[in-house]
Amino acid sequence: MLTLPTRDNRLEAYRLVGTPLTRRAPRVPLTRTAFAAAHVVSDPLRGRSPWDTRPAIDWKATLAFRQRLWDQGLGLAEAMDTAQRGMGVDWPTARELIERTMAAARAHPMAPRVACGAGTDHKTLAETASADSVRAAYEEQMEAIEAAGGQVIVMATRALPAMGAGPDAYRAVYRHLIDGAREPVILHWLGEMFDPALKGYWGFDDVTAASDFVLDLIAENPAKVDGIKISLLDRAHEEAFRARLPDGVRLYTGDDFNYADLIAGDGVRYSHALLGIFAAIAPAACQALEALAEGDMAAYHRIFAPTVPLSREIFRAPTRYYKAGIVFLAWLNGDQPHFIMPAGLQSSRDIVHYSEVFRLADAAGLLSRPGLAEARMRVLLALHGIE
Template sequence: MATIVLPVIGGTAPYTPTGVPLPRTATAPAFNRVAYAAAHVVVDPFADNDPSLDVAFDWERTLAFRHHLWDLGFGVAEAMDTAQRGMGLSWENALELSKRAIAEARTRPGAVIACGAGTDQLEPSPDVTIDDVIAAYETQVEAIEAAGGRIILMASRALARAARSPDDYLRVYGRILEGVREPVVLHWLGEMFDPALAGYWGTDDHYAAMDTVLELIRRHAAKVDGIKISLLSADKEIALRRRLPDGVKMYTGDDFNYAELIAGDAEGHSHALLGIFDAIAPVASQALAHLASGETETFRALLDPTVPLSRHIFKAPTRFYKTGVVFLAWLNGHQDHFLMAGGQQSARSIQHFAELFRLADQARCLADPDRAIERMRRLLAVAGIV
């Protein structure tokens, strides 16, 4: 195995990868958890545009990555924050992405896909009303359903700005849930992922907010498949999970504690809708297959080493985790460049990428270590590290 010189605090040090890539399975495995991977987008490196203002996609590579996830047994959570929704991906682009991915899913029997519907065409401002928020949600839901998609109901920056009480949240979400064709996945995205969502559900107290969420779910249980909670707190997720009505799933969005939450305890377990599954899909797929076979120890042996990698990718400022996800996709050959919408490839330091490389190796998440080394060297050369 080749050795690479990586930056460390105060200088550089040689590093020799030790992880052995997992062999690919011939067929998609069966899981006993519902597992969605929130997928990133691949931009077109040849587009002549302003990367801070415009987005051009490499549709072939973007959709090929969805097939990669389906091949491994995952459902695709489309046009979510992992795809830079609200950080480079506009609603118009998100709809085009969703339509293309839904059409692609139809080419594969059994392929699962759900798409994010929010209000990001509505700029938050003091003039935005609750009725404006409802109308924005309805526009997106109707467009996705018209394309044949199921809904992940995303948190709304405009609602967080306009709401004056928990009742405003109940009014907005109640109206949308009454109108959807199929049960949705609610998405409670914490302020660590998006500071504009602080105080969501009408309070800064997450436990008090749970009371509002549960009231909403109880009123509309037939229209709620489950809720994804992204608060990076296992205790909070478990507390809400234990209070959910029968038949309503908890989807972990906790990229710090997902292994233990998916494994569960005597009182229940979480399903998953995770951005980190984009980056660790082959390892997570095999881990989930072992869990379905009752091999919990093997599940943890495979998945636990990915947790330090995930915690590094999702470290504060957490909203820049997409940079690490796309970086790993580049190292693993899913795209030929490390460029992102909005120039977000520059959102992390070279030290961050070096540590990500080490942790990915230790978690067996480098599909081809030699290729990963060659690409890492290219990035280091740009940073002046030879």
């Protein structure tokens, strides 16, 4: 029995009620491409001055977490915002992460699919104050990803909004990157709720105008665009956008609020997945997608339904701090020995939030080792003065 705080400033007794889902591979090939965006595990014993220096990474635990995702049939979106790009993890660390991950993927028996984030974060905003300098910065990271054997995800850059770039600058940069990539790329439209510095991306404040621009950009060379990940947390927009995509170009949902319905689709069109929440709910994601592939929609919705409130809590505003909830669950489930994040980001959420995540993860069957989860939650509560 635990004593958990509530949002109305009470303390209440809580007893675990969930039945943990088994971590396993899917029985059948999945009918949706599913990438889980994974976090990195810190090494708190080697970290020094965590706000001002490169993060110290526990490579063994970081790669072991990826192995567990692959073992459950999921692909991996590497070195993305879930891995704290721009929020504690720099490009040299991300590059090493990509190289280590690609080596591990080549050795994995399931030959997992891995796509890796390319950005401009190794350059300062002063160094990327023109379209040409932004393009060159992207190319440097894309070349490193391709050399490691990864597929490129062209992440949104803070540099273009910072210079007040208009659509012509976006077209000049993205046209060059898409056309020059070795293999088809995945574009990434990350909304300002995930990163306020991305407001007005694509050169438009109006989402309809921005959508028209991106669709025209893709239509100019659809053979070099695998798909686009949209993270705007707007189901209606995503459904309308994917209906306009050229044949063969995927919509990868990044909507951590509405993924279950978007992946299921409307009977004609559906979304694939590139989601941070899938790293936290991997057993449910694997088994729900398995049910979808088997045509069992009742099981699909039954498995996914309790994960949606959990995801909405983890991604609640300020949404950019969602990484803390992902790492919290990894700690509760024994996937890492501590709850310490690069740049100390575990402090970005409060104990009431973590208590609600605990309740909802239990209800969704996602506390894989209930005894360990309860013991670790008790430690966190004690640190907050709750005995």
